[in-house]
Amino acid sequence: MKSLTYSTQQEEKIEIPIPGTKLHINGILRGSWDQPLIILMHGLPSSNRSLLPFLGAKLLSESGFATLRLNMYDHEAGTRDMVDCLLQTHADDFDVVVEYVRKKNSPKIMAAGHSYGGLTILRSKAKLDAAVLWDSSHFECSKEFDDERDKTERPVVVEEEGIVAYLSGQGYLDSIPMVEERRKLMQILEEELAQKDYPLLFIAAGNGALLPYLQRYMTVANDPKELVIVESASHTLDDTDEILFKTFDNTIKWFEQYTGAK
Numbered sequence: 001m002k003s004l005t006y007s008t009q010q011e012e013k014i015e016i017p018i019p020g021t022k023l024h025i026n027g028i029l030r031g032s033w034d035q036p037l038i039i040l041m042h043g044l045p046s047s048n049r050s051l052l053p054f055l056g057a058k059l060l061s062e063s064g065f066a067t068l069r070l071n072m073y074d075h076e077a078g079t080r081d082m083v084d085c086l087l088q089t090h091a092d093d094f095d096v097v098v099e100y101v102r103k104k105n106s107p108k109i110m111a112a113g114h115s116y117g118g119l120t121i122l123r124s125k126a127k128l129d130a131a132v133l134w135d136s137s138h139f140e141c142s143k144e145f146d147d148e149r150d151k152t153e154r155p156v157v158v159e160e161e162g163i164v165a166y167l168s169g170q171g172y173l174d175s176i177p178m179v180e181e182r183r184k185l186m187q188i189l190e191e192e193l194a195q196k197d198y199p200l201l202f203i204a205a206g207n208g209a210l211l212p213y214l215q216r217y218m219t220v221a222n223d224p225k226e227l228v229i230v231e232s233a234s235h236t237l238d239d240t241d242e243i244l245f246k247t248f249d250n251t252i253k254w255f256e257q258y259t260g261a262k
Contacts, residue, residue, distance in 0.1 A: 006058035031066025036108035040069040041117025091123035098126035130199040130258040138213030139186040199224040201254040205233040
């Protein structure tokens with residue numbers, strides 16, 4: 001990939017109902033259901049307008065893929081609020097999305113997720129044709145931050161909302177139930193990864209804190225699998241054009257290899 005270029009293409013807003021609730025998940029479809037489709041997952045906190053899913057949708061479409069970039073929570077009526085979400089919530093909702101796409105008869109269903117979005121894919125029970133995890137989170141890394149924060153910070157109480165949460169360094173609320181979930185699921189997730197039977201590409205930020213944990217993911221995952229380390233990259237993988245080129249070039253090649261989109 002010598003340049004990041006893409007053509008103008010119409011996108012469609014999709015509302016996916018969550019069974020047993022009055023809620024829905026917002027997504028943006030680029031392309032059509034009859035193409036190989038990649039579900040794009042943002043990190044925490046973020047949205048489908050963050051750089052990796054936003055730009056990824058456009059570049060993947062140039063290689064013959066349709067994309068569905070999701071918002072796992074939103075500001076609109078009828079959508080989830082971030083402080084009410086656990087990783088398990090995201091994973092269950094991701095399974096709902098996969099079933100929705102399956103009913104559209106897409107020939108291939110794949111996924112790419114950044115950070116907590118990658119962790120959501122790992123927690124999901126959905127059967128995929130391939131997946132790419134962009135510097136996926138790992139709970140032991142989170143535990144180091146949680147333990148340090150316990151020494152120096154106290155939870156914030158938002159009385160009118162009934163919220164008890166940590167105020168993170170990035171300015172968002174990290175709910176106490178989510179912190180407790182991280183500690184409970186730490187070992188379970190690697191056991192679940194060992195049961196995945198579809199191709200997995202791990203893309204790691206060379207300057208990020210997660211590389212040692214992604215290397216552990218590699219020892220647990222089944223073949224086919226691959227680890228690509230993007231040197232000099234931070235967790236967001238958007239530091240330079242060269243870093244973005246390597247991230248998306250490897251992502252596209254992985255999906256082409258296992259789906260034959262071109």
